[in-house]
Amino acid sequence: MYALPTIPPLGGTPLLFLLAQAGVLLLAAVLLGRLAMRFNFPAIVGELLAGVLLGPSLLGHAAPAAYQWLFPQTGAQFHLLDAVGQIGVVLLVAITGASLDLGLIRRRRGMAVRVSLPGFLIPLGLGVTVGLLLPGSFLVDNADRPAFALFIGVAMSVSAIPVIAKTLMDLRLLHRNIGQLILMAGTVDDLLGWLGLSVVTAVATTGLRAGGLAYPVVALVGVVLGAIVLGRPLVRRVMRVAARQEGSGTVVAATAVLVLLCAAATQALHLEAIFGALIAGILVSSAGPEIVARLAPLRLLVTAVLAPLFFATAGLRMDLSRLADPMVLGVALLLLLIAVVGKFSGAFVGASISGLNRWEAIALGAGMNARGVVEVVVAMVGVQLGILSTTMYTTIVLIAIVTSLMSPPILRFSMSRLGVTADEELRLRSYGEPAPVEVPAIPPA
Numbered sequence: 001m002y003a004l005p006t007i008p009p010l011g012g013t014p015l016l017f018l019l020a021q022a023g024v025l026l027l028a029a030v031l032l033g034r035l036a037m038r039f040n041f042p043a044i045v046g047e048l049l050a051g052v053l054l055g056p057s058l059l060g061h062a063a064p065a066a067y068q069w070l071f072p073q074t075g076a077q078f079h080l081l082d083a084v085g086q087i088g089v090v091l092l093v094a095i096t097g098a099s100l101d102l103g104l105i106r107r108r109r110g111m112a113v114r115v116s117l118p119g120f121l122i123p124l125g126l127g128v129t130v131g132l133l134l135p136g137s138f139l140v141d142n143a144d145r146p147a148f149a150l151f152i153g154v155a156m157s158v159s160a161i162p163v164i165a166k167t168l169m170d171l172r173l174l175h176r177n178i179g180q181l182i183l184m185a186g187t188v189d190d191l192l193g194w195l196g197l198s199v200v201t202a203v204a205t206t207g208l209r210a211g212g213l214a215y216p217v218v219a220l221v222g223v224v225l226g227a228i229v230l231g232r233p234l235v236r237r238v239m240r241v242a243a244r245q246e247g248s249g250t251v252v253a254a255t256a257v258l259v260l261l262c263a264a265a266t267q268a269l270h271l272e273a274i275f276g277a278l279i280a281g282i283l284v285s286s287a288g289p290e291i292v293a294r295l296a297p298l299r300l301l302v303t304a305v306l307a308p309l310f311f312a313t314a315g316l317r318m319d320l321s322r323l324a325d326p327m328v329l330g331v332a333l334l335l336l337l338i339a340v341v342g343k344f345s346g347a348f349v350g351a352s353i354s355g356l357n358r359w360e361a362i363a364l365g366a367g368m369n370a371r372g373v374v375e376v377v378v379a380m381v382g383v384q385l386g387i388l389s390t391t392m393y394t395t396i397v398l399i400a401i402v403t404s405l406m407s408p409p410i411l412r413f414s415m416s417r418l419g420v421t422a423d424e425e426l427r428l429r430s431y432g433e434p435a436p437v438e439v440p441a442i443p444p445a
Contacts, residue, residue: 051315
């Protein structure tokens with residue numbers, strides 16, 4: 001009888017380094033994340049900064065021996081840490097999908113589309129243009145230029161629902177009319193961004209040639225139709241059976257299994273694992289709010305442990321010393337300008353079409369400009385696909401940090417210029433929130 005070779009379990013030095021790396025990164029991420037929140041910034045800023053401080057940007061220059069000891073530059077060792085982070089980001093995207101209020105989008109889909117599409121398409125077009133014109137030194141060797149340009153366009157056009165929602169909650173704007181509109185527009189942009197990322201992934205693997213672009217489109221349509229026709233009734237039945245069990249354990253386990261299998265399926269189709277995770281999260285949300293409520297233990301584990309570890313790992317790949325090169329710094333500033341101007345100009349176009357005033361347009365642009373978690377995930381995918389160099393990866397993650405920092409103060413200032421309407425006051429009372437301090441409203445231009 002043929003005997004299969006015995007593979008020894010992970011242990012010894014590789015396990016030691018994995019545990020030490022995860023422990024140090026998580027400690028730094030939690031501490032710096034809490035520090036960022038004390039200054040009214042999203043926790044992701046501190047979590048990314050943890051990786052930056054422990055990575056080549058600071059520790060690698062200040063104490064190279066300590067950096068090399070803690071993070072030995074071997075692919076196998078780094079991939080162990082990456083694997084842990086990938087599980088975290090897949091579950092994080094699924095939790096985000098389960099939190100999307102698709103019913104709100106369906107009820108007000110006209111305004112959501114009018115506001116969100118310009119904010120997605122304008123930075124997309126600007127990003128693609130810049131990606132086609134950048135010098136070849138910014139591309140990875142043998143990288144496909146059209147795939148690179150498409151990727152830059154998608155990276156410039158995304159928004160981040162987790163950061164947007166947290167910012168709106170922290171500023172007590174979630175139940176204001178403009179807060180609801182920001183959330184809807186951001187949700188549409190988020191969905192378009194994941195779809196665009198799946199297309200870029202397929203183009204990067206199959207090539208932009210005759211018939212090459214047809215595959216991702218057909219595969220995307222097939223996945224979405226399969227999720228609606230087959231996935232939704234199946235997931236609802238599975239979740240209701242799981243919900244009959246006492247406690248949340250069975251629901252959490254069933255959700256985790258669903259998310260991992262859906263992520264594996266879309267990865268097998270070259271559409272990127274996080275797209276499958278997003279679809280899985282949306283399917284779980286269709287089972288009802290009582291099911292989503294029972295995911296609280298999974299949400300806590302992901303947001304408190306796995307997500308901070310992933311963001312710290314993402315920050316570890318940044319090398320801010322690359323920005324010392326004037327050309328690199330110039331490109332970084334150009335892309336940041338495109339990202340910000342693209343979102344705000346798109347918001348103004350959408351606001352004017354929808355009859356909103358200038359302060360509402362500024363608030364809309366500020367909310368949709370926050371890229372946070374989604375931008376970081378997109379950047380990590382670019383590295384995995386071999387599209388992004390360390391220089392471009394650092395630039396894109398830097399844009400995620402800067403735009404997330406910009407959003408709260410601009411949003412707070414612009415919303416202070418908007419009076420509270422009667423229906424907003426009623427909604428705020430129903431949620432037990434105090435009305436904002438009134439500031440004399442400035443007439444629309």
